[in-house]
Amino acid sequence: MATLPTWASSLSHQLVMPNSPVRTRSGPVPPLVVKACSKEAVTFENVDLIKRRAALVGIGTLATGLSLSRCASADEVPKNYKAFVDKIDGYSYYYPSDWRDFDFLGHDSAFKDKFAALQHVRVGFIPTSKTDVHDLGPMDEAIFNLVKNIYAAPTQVPTIYEMTERTVDGKNYWTFEYELESPNFARSAFATIAIGNGRYYTLIVGANQRRWSRVRNQLKVVADSFKMLDI
Template identity: 75%
Template sequence: MLVSTNLLLARFAPAKEAPNKYKSFVDLTDGYSYVYPSYWRDFDFLGHDSAFKDRIAALQHVRVGFIPTTKNDIHDLGPMEEVIFDLVKNVCAAPTQKPTVFDMQERTFDGKNYWTFEYELESSGFARTAFAIIAIGNGRYYTLVVGANQRRWSRLRDLLKVVADSFKILDIKPTAV
């Protein structure tokens, strides 16, 4: 158990400077960071590298995943509008859900490009709204999604936007295969 704890301490750096009421998550091994509300707790989200959720309302959560890619930049995927609409319709939405994209933005930080978009997935009697960020770096295609159910979205939108806007890719050394 001691070895496991030491590995966790080496893998995740301490918080640098998070806004008030947020904590920082920094993963130096996998090359990314973001902030999340300080009252959320970590949890395992299948297929994702990190995830935090509200202690009471589990549908309010943030999760980060990545997959290997040979692309060097997000622009290598195609035009932003086409890529995002395709992603929301064919990856995020289940066949029974109606996807709607509300907003798309691009930002550049430390030479890396990020696409942020707000979207809703609606099905019979339920809707969920989220911000998602996609970016490419370190030979990986990163995705961060932070959202809540539609009933709570208007109250939480600004809080969750801080989480979305905080996502950054960190430069890491390539690992030998």
């Protein structure tokens, strides 16, 4: 079994300093805690991924047959979205109903826009001995280091726009918006991270920067919909 990368098991405790290449819209962003209703409802390849995903995609298309929570029914899946539910690996989320699934190397599930391939969502996870995202340290410090050291390539300048925390059925989720800018290209995304079931889950949904203003709200629904299921 693959071992947990150093960055995921023990993020640096060094705060981002003023001269760091990581930028924010207006300096450090204070956490916003959002309480949600009670629900029951990074990354390695699985040898049986193709077979299992084929079955799960079938589940995701049956929106009327889903039961994701004690306080929500399948009818509450937002209009123009479908639900992807993976009861084997313990997570679920919504994705735009006109997207199609595809293989994203090293990820457990992924869907993309039919016409804009760079507009997509992907979910992966790695094993961890941690039990909650708070085990990673302060939210702003952990996210700054994650974006700077993991998401951004050496040629990219990352900007973090907002960080939020929500708690659902005792499980904590961190969602943040960020941009990665290269000399000739920029991409924006939302990421949601959570720890549970002995796994460190990561959902990333993003698009080309030129399309971001048009699709941001649509993709935020995807990022906020991620839930861990008990397995």
